[in-house]
Amino acid sequence: MSEAQALANIVTWSEDSPGWQRDALRRLATGHSLADHDVDELVAICKGQVAADPVSADNFRDPARIQGQVNLRRVHGVNHVNALAPDQRLAFQPHGLTIIYGDNGSGKSGYSRILKKACRARTPNREDIIPDIYEAVPGIPTATIDYTIGGAEHSYVWRLGTPGDAALTAVSVFDSRCANIHVEETNDLAYTPFPLKLLASLAQLCRSVKDKLAGEISTIKARTPQAISVPTCSPTSEVGRLLAGLAAGTDPATVEALATLNQGELDRLAQITADLAGDPARAARQLAALRTKIDNQVASLDRLFSALAPANAERLRQLATAREAAREAAIAASGALFRDEPLPAIGGDAWRGLWESARTYSEQEAYPGQPFPAIEPGDVCVLCQQELAPEAADRLGRFEAFVRDDSQQRAEATRVAHEDAVTTFRSSGLSGSDARAIVATIRDELRQDAVANDLRRNLVEARWRHRWIARRHANPALVLEAPILAYDRQAIINLAAEVEARSAALIAEAGSPVRAALIAEKAELTDRQWLAGVKDDVLAEIARRGEIAQLEVAQRATTTNRITGKSTEIAQALVTDALRAQFAVEVASFGIANLAVELRQQNSAQGIPRFKVALVRQPRAAVGEVLSEGEHRCVALAAFMAELATAGNQSGIVFDDPVSSLDHMHREAVAKRLIDEASRRQVIVLTHDLAFLFELERAAQEAQPRPQVSMGSVSRGADKAGFCRNEPPFKARRAVEIMGALTRQLANERRHFEQGDEDNWRVTVKSIAGVLRDTWETAVEETVGHVLRRLSYKVSTGGLIKLTVISPADCEAMRDGFGRCSELLHSSARELNRPLPRPEALAAEIDALNRWATDLRQRQDAVRLP
Numbered sequence: 001m002s003e004a005q006a007l008a009n010i011v012t013w014s015e016d017s018p019g020w021q022r023d024a025l026r027r028l029a030t031g032h033s034l035a036d037h038d039v040d041e042l043v044a045i046c047k048g049q050v051a052a053d054p055v056s057a058d059n060f061r062d063p064a065r066i067q068g069q070v071n072l073r074r075v076h077g078v079n080h081v082n083a084l085a086p087d088q089r090l091a092f093q094p095h096g097l098t099i100i101y102g103d104n105g106s107g108k109s110g111y112s113r114i115l116k117k118a119c120r121a122r123t124p125n126r127e128d129i130i131p132d133i134y135e136a137v138p139g140i141p142t143a144t145i146d147y148t149i150g151g152a153e154h155s156y157v158w159r160l161g162t163p164g165d166a167a168l169t170a171v172s173v174f175d176s177r178c179a180n181i182h183v184e185e186t187n188d189l190a191y192t193p194f195p196l197k198l199l200a201s202l203a204q205l206c207r208s209v210k211d212k213l214a215g216e217i218s219t220i221k222a223r224t225p226q227a228i229s230v231p232t233c234s235p236t237s238e239v240g241r242l243l244a245g246l247a248a249g250t251d252p253a254t255v256e257a258l259a260t261l262n263q264g265e266l267d268r269l270a271q272i273t274a275d276l277a278g279d280p281a282r283a284a285r286q287l288a289a290l291r292t293k294i295d296n297q298v299a300s301l302d303r304l305f306s307a308l309a310p311a312n313a314e315r316l317r318q319l320a321t322a323r324e325a326a327r328e329a330a331i332a333a334s335g336a337l338f339r340d341e342p343l344p345a346i347g348g349d350a351w352r353g354l355w356e357s358a359r360t361y362s363e364q365e366a367y368p369g370q371p372f373p374a375i376e377p378g379d380v381c382v383l384c385q386q387e388l389a390p391e392a393a394d395r396l397g398r399f400e401a402f403v404r405d406d407s408q409q410r411a412e413a414t415r416v417a418h419e420d421a422v423t424t425f426r427s428s429g430l431s432g433s434d435a436r437a438i439v440a441t442i443r444d445e446l447r448q449d450a451v452a453n454d455l456r457r458n459l460v461e462a463r464w465r466h467r468w469i470a471r472r473h474a475n476p477a478l479v480l481e482a483p484i485l486a487y488d489r490q491a492i493i494n495l496a497a498e499v500e501a502r503s504a505a506l507i508a509e510a511g512s513p514v515r516a517a518l519i520a521e522k523a524e525l526t527d528r529q530w531l532a533g534v535k536d537d538v539l540a541e542i543a544r545r546g547e548i549a550q551l552e553v554a555q556r557a558t559t560t561n562r563i564t565g566k567s568t569e570i571a572q573a574l575v576t577d578a579l580r581a582q583f584a585v586e587v588a589s590f591g592i593a594n595l596a597v598e599l600r601q602q603n604s605a606q607g608i609p610r611f612k613v614a615l616v617r618q619p620r621a622a623v624g625e626v627l628s629e630g631e632h633r634c635v636a637l638a639a640f641m642a643e644l645a646t647a648g649n650q651s652g653i654v655f656d657d658p659v660s661s662l663d664h665m666h667r668e669a670v671a672k673r674l675i676d677e678a679s680r681r682q683v684i685v686l687t688h689d690l691a692f693l694f695e696l697e698r699a700a701q702e703a704q705p706r707p708q709v710s711m712g713s714v715s716r717g718a719d720k721a722g723f724c725r726n727e728p729p730f731k732a733r734r735a736v737e738i739m740g741a742l743t744r745q746l747a748n749e750r751r752h753f754e755q756g757d758e759d760n761w762r763v764t765v766k767s768i769a770g771v772l773r774d775t776w777e778t779a780v781e782e783t784v785g786h787v788l789r790r791l792s793y794k795v796s797t798g799g800l801i802k803l804t805v806i807s808p809a810d811c812e813a814m815r816d817g818f819g820r821c822s823e824l825l826h827s828s829a830r831e832l833n834r835p836l837p838r839p840e841a842l843a844a845e846i847d848a849l850n851r852w853a854t855d856l857r858q859r860q861d862a863v864r865l866p
Helices: 003-016 019-028 036-046 108-118 166-170 176-184 194-222 238-244 252-259 263-275 280-307 310-337 349-366 390-404 406-427 432-445 449-472 489-510 513-558 561-589 629-645 664-678 690-702 735-749 758-784 797-805 808-825 839-862
Strands: 070-079 089-091 097-102 142-149 152-159 172-175 597-605 608-615 653-656 683-687 709-716 721-725
Touching (some): 003 194, 036 194, 036 513, 070 108, 070 166, 097 108, 097 664, 097 690, 108 142, 108 172, 108 683, 108 721, 152 166, 172 629, 194 561, 238 252, 280 449, 280 489, 310 406, 406 449, 432 449, 449 489, 561 597, 597 629, 629 664, 664 683, 690 709, 735 758, 735 839
Parallel strands (some): 097 683, 172 653, 653 683
Antiparallel strands (some): 070 089, 070 142, 142 152, 597 608
16 A cells, blocks of 8 residues: 555545544645644534534645655864863765764764754654863854755754754664664654654643633533532432533522522421421430530540550650650661761761762662662762762661661660550640630530539649650650649540430430421421522523533544544554564665564554564564574664665665674675665665775675765864765875875975975875875785775685786885885984985885876786687
């Protein structure tokens, strides 16, 4: 299924979708996210307030033209990124292969970090970009990235921490840190075809519209008066049942009828109220409530006066003394143990709180499943986030041993016991308001002034004594006397018994049928009278329930089940099968078909398929633990390339050190695969592996068709890194290229000779002579390169015939030229006073090397096997 067919399929499928979703699909056809006003308009359509404008096939553009091919051109204007020099330009050719070579520390990684942040990488946030640590005032990292879309020039100023340019996400970046992401984790597809993006956006809109509707429902519900949400009427009366079943369909006439009492009903309510003024059942309930209240208050008094017993006071004193003794013992232990530590108070309460917080963070977040403290090699301190030195690891171990020490355990146990006892003691106290309430119950409700006055005096003394013990029990210098305090408990118990007796006498009368009927009739009339006062609120609530019902109907049109099903169906046809097939092709291209790995679809998220690399015969095995490091990297590259194959867009790819840990066989396979890819799109390789650079160069020479290949290099200066040159590093240049550079250097610097600047001319001579001598070695290497090549494992036996043209005269000329260059480099005795060579002499040496290399190359090209 093509993307165009998938879009047509979605249009047909949408004919059975709610109108607002069809309108949303029309708006999403442009490929852009919808603004807030679009969501508000879709909500209005969903509610039926506005007519929908449904999607049609005419709304979709050709998906192949939604965005053209994106290629990188250059990165320049770098500021505050690591130690990168600010005035450099790292350039890439728009088609074919660009190789950027840089030694470790040259600044290559700084440029790759910029691209990983600005473009699409699996792990853009795993590497922080920091400013130059030597800058006086570090600024925010920025850079300018020039790129093309379909050949049209664009420029984007990247700034760390701000939203990126969406177009650059078409450029994919692979590096060693994303290998685990590709192989060991289940990932969303890095590229999502437009039909799947369309359905995913529609599903997101469903949630947005649903949330908007839910917000409107909550707003309407919030307008419900408390008298309606928490009515005071009886739930069993006719009014109570009406309110309990209040809905959009409730007839307002029913409310009007119940809320209207005629004069006869009003007179009847007054009569029943008078008749039931002495309602025994109600009086019994009131007395029962009073008895319960008295029982609760007696329980509070008992807790207070029991807590003041001498034994309790002495126990608090003993616990406080034991705690202080254990604490001093622990402090003494910590003082002896940590006398030489850089900070004081190790083992104190504040320190222990910090230590236990560190333990919780380590065991739950930083190093779950690993004993605390984590002091294995490579672990970092959970407090300072720095890697642990041996001394720091030893200190953490001693800290933990101290915490586990018996004296610490005793100190902790006595502290907990004392604090628990104090908490229990404090909870037994009575506040002033509680004490006054108890006295008021005895005085006002039981009408026992004498008992109330005695209790008030007892409570004053008891509360004072309670506060005194709570505050002073831990002071060993004070005499902690706890005289026995009490209150006339029996008098209050007797009063409670009298209340219970009165309640029992009233209950016998309350059970008569006649009285029960009067009570029920009064409740009905009272509730109707109450309803008359809130009638307008009830009628308004019926209208609100109607609005809510309409919104809930609209909410049912926001479900995503159909969307998820259609997404899965299209993904299966459009992406998943193609992805699995392409992964198999990529695995074979990297020479690891014998591993028997495959790409398996896992669960989907909003209909977007997720995949994982698995072993065919053991799909549940952890692939990352089974594969070698080189196989692991090749499988990751295969998964990465398979994803890109589903895009249908030939935008650029950036590889940051893709062959780290690969042997020569896999390195060759990777080089050939990248060269093959470079024949169709822009491929950028940043590497510090010189052997891989040569492997790429050889693969490009052997490829048909041969892609364009350009080389650049990044180097480090005295203080800054990232100095860019649009030419290969010296150790990767050919002899003819080096000789051309030397000729240009000589032309630029011969002015030193002409102006008599002997010092600078001496520097020029030494520089050209040194490079020229190295170039003789490079020329020799190229001469035998038909059979043996630097950093290569191959021996090309077919090229052996080309070595037959090398004569003793060639060897003698090479040794003479190499020797002359060596003489130019060596200082002569002062007595000889030998003059520096003229520019013509240096030009003659360059020309001699050029003639030697050109003549030999021509003779080797001409020789053939018979």
